[in-house]
Amino acid sequence: MIMEKITIPIGPQHPLLKEPLSLRISVSGERVLGGELRLGYVHRGIEKLAVSRNYTQNVHLIERICGICSHVHTTAFCTAVERLLNLEVPARAHYIRALLCELERIHSHLLWAGILSKHIGLDTIFMHTWHDRELVLDIMEELSGGRVSHAVNKIGGVRIDLDIGHAELIKKNISKLHDEVEKLLEIIMHDSTIKARTQGVAIITPEEVKQYGIVGPIARASGVAVDFRSDDPLPPYDRLNFKIITQPEGDAWARTVVRIQEVHESMKLCEQILKVIPDGPVEVRARRSVPTGRVIVRAEAPRGELFYYLRSDGTNQPARLKIRTPSLPVLEILTKKLSEIQVADIPVVLAGVDLCIACADR
Amino acid sequence: MNELTIDKIISDINSLTKGACQLVEYINDELVIEIPSSQLCKTIEFLVQGHESIHLSTITIDIDNSAPDYIHALYHFWENISCSLLVKLDTKNPELDSIISLIPGADFYEREAAEMYGIRFANRESTPALLLPDDYKGAPPMLIKKEK
Amino acid sequence: MILQTLSFILVFPGLLFQVMCGWAFEWLDRKLLARFQRRIGPPWYQPLADWIKLISKEDILTHGSNAFILAALPIISLASVLTAGIYVPVAQFNRFGFEGDLFVILFLLSVPTLAYYLAGIASIGIYSILGGSRSLLQYFSYEVPFLLALSGPAILAESWSIQDIIASQVDMGPFSLFQPLGFLLAIVGLIGKLKRDPLDIPSAKSEIVAGPLTEFSGIKLAFWRLTMNIQAVVGIFLIINLFLSWSFLPSLIISSLIFFVECILLTVILSMASAIFARLRIDQVAGLGWRILVPLASLQLIAVVLMGI
DSSP states (O other), X not given: OOOOEEEEEEOSSOTTOSSOOEEEEEEETTEEEEEEEEOOTTOOOHHHHHXXXXXXXXXXXXXXXXXXXXXXXXXXXXXXXXXXXXXXXXXXXXHHHHHHXXXXXXXXXXXXXXXXXXXXXXXXXXXXXXXXXXHHHHHHHHHXXXXXXOOOEETTEESOOOOHHHHHHHHHHHHHHHHHHHHXXXXXXXXXXXXXXXXXXXXXXXXXXXXXXXXXXXXXXXXXXXXXXXXXOOTTGGGOOOXXXXXXXXXXXXXXXXXXXXXHHHHHXXXXXXXXXXXXXXXXXXOSXXXXXXXXXXXXXXXXXXXXXXXXXSSSSEEEEEEEOTHXXXXXXXXXXXXXXXXXXXXXXXXXXXXOHHHHHO | OOHHHHHHHHHHHXXXXXXXXXXXXXXXXXXXXXXXXXXXXXXXXXXXXXXXXXXXXXXXXXXXXXXXXXXXXXXXXXXXXXXEEEEEEETTSOEEEOXXXXXXXXXXXXXXXXXXXXXXXXXXXXXXXXXXXXTOOSSOGGGOOOOO | OHHHHHHHHHTSSSHHHHHHHHHHHHHHHHHHHHHHTTOOOOOTTHHHHHHHHHHTSOOXXXXXXXXXXXXXXXXXXXXXXXXXXXXXXXXXXXXXXXXXXXXXXXXXXXXXXXXXXHHHHHTOSHHXXXXXXXXXXXXXHHHHHHHHHHHHHHHHHTOSOHHHHHHHHHHHOOGGGTOHHHHHHHHHHHHHHHTOTTSOGGGOHHHHTTGGGTTOXXXXXXXXXXXXXXXXXXXXXXXXXXXXXXXXXXXXXXXXXXXXXXXXXXXXXXXXHHHXXXXXXXXXXXXXXXXXXXHHHHHHHHHHHHHHO
């Protein structure tokens, strides 16, 4: 039976999307023919706003680009400014920044795992992953005072410190998290329904990864071992041991496996950081006005390579700030991938690539 | 940093563009090479095809207020080192060759450059709005100067 | 006489009783699901509170849809399931049985499915139409094994009257012992009929928002939800009567207690299935229905026929 072509609107408001995005998907029966993508619903003009604020105000602004990866944005920005200032940030500050980066990675991946399960219909796993995510958010709240928006970074270091009480609490919570998450990850890895729904869906080849500049867990799930924590490490990653997780298949299942194993690695990294963190100050005074120059910083956000380009002209306001977030290349390939699947796989693909539209729109 | 790789890239691009390129700076482990806009496609083709894992991070458009006659277009590449190609465009008539035939992933970056800075890209179909609303009728946002 | 009839229709086993059972079922289901998911779950009066809130909401009509049809469909569905509920025996109370009432009940229970599909088409919105067509496809996939499974007890009792089926179980014992496969298939068929997880593809939230009921609000939605709940309760009563009837016990209290416990047991089974399984795709539903359920149901039916001989 040949059915007429109809257009399913997904967005700007849709149960499938965490943030507004407009996708017009044309389908015929249960086959997807293609789609039209429209971004810009959360565009706030961050790059233009940054030029008329001083560097300290910009740290506050940059944190609000995204809710889930706020810390790594400010880390990248502060690192850029510190490089221009030629500032030697104390090692303890670097370790605290890395600790929060890893905690953020765990929290982002657990959030994503819940969303994927919910959209497949497994509400139970959604409830359990978000329940475990609360442990991570409790640690972050204990450290910084905020569950999602930490405001930890400042130019020259961090504004919080880990005292003995904190370190014990974090260790306790992380080992509790370790046990809970191990069980959960076992379930997800061996659940036949999740495998059945995600295997073979929307394969991204290594060739496409290169052509579209895809980064992060999606690239690693296609076998391309790109991880900016080891390729272009911000301190202290050059002194920490961790594995880069790759999978060769490139389908939605591979992306699931990569993210789940990255949660393992991040938890081990957190424990490592707590063991080797050096004593010392956590910040150093920074000048208000930044000498002329330009700098590029690449950080590894939970979704991939975060790119910051900063040019200063000697004043206390940046001359140009350019941000490229990791979800942008994935959006470019999204409509192409959607035309290879069935309607019922749309949630699997959309939830599986873990888009952060607020990041992409800025 | 691997000095050999840096020198190799500079000499390769030098020979490719027949000496028209110029090393702008190499500090903070970042290489910036200026090339004329006519050599852009050739250079990018060389970089993409000659290097297995090269990766375009983004295209940045920048205007230096101390030299407002030029718009700078920076193509940021990464392959174990950070290498950016700088192209100077005339402010009154900013035109660039599109590279989406070489790197399809440059589509969104070019569209954003076009709508935010008013840059025209040759050899590609229209650049529909990416982040701005469809009915936006005004100057490119990044060129608007705020009157204090 | 009239008063007595009215009380049967409106109080027991009619309107009031079924509505109360429907709400009790919804509460138990939601509470169990919540407990499986490490949540607290709603208090006992939640379904009642939801219903009261819904009927006070604004009733929105989409542009271009037919107001009369959209209003009539939930009313017709509710009326059908309530009528079916009157004829289904509850514990030892089965005053209204007649020859062939099993057919009538099954027909009445199918009216809401057809109305659900029509509601999707009549709502015009894209999500509703897609949900409607999926619900019809799912109906074809599970209804056949469901009917085949329910025919088993009828064949074993050599009658299409539920009263006789219960009477047969008095002699032979509960039919689930003789046809466990049929019992299982009846439960799966019930899950499909009720459009619950894992067979809730017609209202798959991530893909088509709420399926055919997307455009319904206010009192019409309240009626639809009530219909779903009562349909679940009537379906459970039916399965208990056909497969698990212990009405031969002399004490009214004990047999009512057993009936009550069996209802809870079936609700627990339905909730567990909801919690454990992910949603099947529509092609997987069709595959499951025709490639696995129908052959199994046919096998069971053949076994029953041979047993009868």
